[in-house]
Amino acid sequence: MDTVKDAVNSLFGRKPTGPKVRYGVVGAGWITQAAFIPGVGQTSNSVVTILVSDDPEKRDKLGKEYNLKSYSYDQFSQALAEGHCDAFYIATPNNQHKKFAVPALEQGYHVLLEKPMEVTIEDCEAILAAQKKSGAKLMIAYRLHHEPGTVEIIDRVHKGDFGDARIFSSVFTQDLKPDNHRAKHGYDAGPVPDLGTYPINAARNIFGLEPIEVTAIGFKTPGREFLKMEHDTINVTLRFPGDRMAQFVVGYACAFSEGYKVVGTKGAFEVNPGYNFGSGIKISYKTTINGKEDSKTFPETDHFGGETEYFSECILNNVDPEADGHEGLNDVRVIVAIKESLDGKGKTVKIKSEQRSKRPVLEQAKTLSLAKEPKVLIGRDSQKPGATSSSGSETDVLSSNARQSNTWTTARTECNERMTNFNI
Template sequence: MKKIRYAVVGAGWISQQAFMPSVAQTGNSELTAIVTGNAENAAKLADFYGIENIYSYDRYDEMLDADVVDAVYIALPNSLHADYAIRAARAGKHLLVEKPLAITEAECEAMIAAAAEAGVFLMTAYRLHTDPGTIEVLEQIRNGAIGDPRLFTSVFSYQADASNHRLKAEHWGGPLQDIGVYCLNAARHVFAAEPIEAIAMQGSGEDDIRFGEVEEAIAVTLRFPGGRFAQFIASFGADTLDTYRVIGTKGEMTLEPGFRFETDTKLLMRQNEKVVFEKTSPPVDHFGGQTAYFSDCILNGVRPEPDGEEGLADVRAMLAIERAAATGEPQKIDTPPRPGHPTPDMLREIPRTDRRLVF
């Protein structure tokens, strides 16, 4: 079986903890290159995973010109996504880019254009789009289990470490970009629509040195077509929690946990205040699932559902949310409807592994 060869661009925590261990589980993908600024760690990772090629960032174009990879997984700080993705696209490499896709609409559009011009696929790394728990929620809603979905609420929080690059304004860091994007993306697919207006507030506790450049927390209200509403809070300064609830005209469902990759999602559905359905998703590897799906798309010539436009839709909404928080005024959002949403054919139940090397 042909395997898609990947380069890991940015071998930091998320690559070490989640992406690199998952690739061998997929059956259709393999790691053949590492691009990183830490040569010592790269050598250890290459030896651990059997990766032949190691490149520093200043040799990135050399790696792209060599016939050693078919695709790149870009897990760099947000401000670097566009540059590294566009260079890879121009070299004919497929692009799996962590969210948020980029830091401006213009950068997102440039990435989309570069991929289209080169004839390669660009996929935003929305791992939950291939996750059984997420697909179960969306299928239940589509089948009318809770009637017409009217409200969405969510909280996603954890205590961010002071050394985390997600606390740096230069990289467009902050809780909205890091974890709020999950709440936003879930709401868009729950309602199968794009938000049309945003209201937001942000704030930080006193004397916390972590939040000199970005806010501690942000609270968001989104208006959707048909009088639907989504509200979520994302925080870097509260205890760990990730959950969301969808309330319809005939019932409601809660997914808790709902977003993290380390745990199985748990769905609870109520109608007339009585539990009518309860299900824990199978223990799958989210990163393995998204990688297996993307590799299948490449091998079969099928455009991935969470493409560049999907990433752009969230970036456009996040920028409106930021403007709303900064001005105290509602902000309009104008995004075309998506042609599709996550469906069962995207499911990839890849087994987890405990074999990983993390520094």
């Protein structure tokens, strides 16, 4: 690279060399294989060009399937040096985000980082610092910020359709499979960071405020000893300014269930499904305003394609994304405070977050049609983490994938992918 290009990269991050932003993918678990790579295929402005994975089988097979240049994790600095992409999508386990995000950002690569941003506030701040230093774009992958139903209901709340929104309530659970990595790494890979990020983020953006206090009560389900965490089910109460309440239950030890409800002074609504994605999942809301009921169902869209299309627009047009690192950090502050509350056996913990000037808006919505899930998912941790889903059709797809994948599992001799992530 010449010095002018270097200077530009260090001010605004790397300038894409072609009309499409080229993505490198770090971590090739279920979310990457089943959702991100197919989703990028739906965009008009993005393409996946390289793959960073520790599983030689994934590097080999996915590399051939999608025509990707592959690197092992140890070769990440080589990938950064060779420059075959403009941006990285990082979908490693939560505690492996900084490790890849910081060097990528420091070298001017734009980063689309899976949520939650990281495990500790310090690591989030390190990522933010790297981003500020290089001027590259950083977006936390809140796919729902680009889902039409989600941004519409947020917009309606902010317009006052339900009066003053006072109560947010949510249940989000899945029946975690014993072999999933989330079962093995305590709180940091557990239901609060993994599932709780959804209601935390939804409540913050619906109220348009940051929580000031949290109390969490933990539960441990008998007979689920494979869940290596102190609590597999947690009820969280958040106090927001003006004494608004958000409450959510997350858990790994029962059937799949999701959705949220908001009650305002003039009306209420329920979004269900509200968090999930994929075949057969149509985000829907039901409203009751002054006693009158109504409902709206949104078409299936490709959430991963949508967020990537948006992020690439930000990169190409030099616009800061809405869901920047501060958005990610504010969720992590809550996640960290919940841990402190649980450690204190339900003590109430204060949270100090900066108020956000940006919130998801209607214009961010993307309506790319849903990509087909690949028929074969490769390697360890490449299956959906939960045993059941909310939709019969999706379960069928899942079972079919699982059956086909077993063939691969039997066929291959080694699987040493250490870092795969399953952010829903």
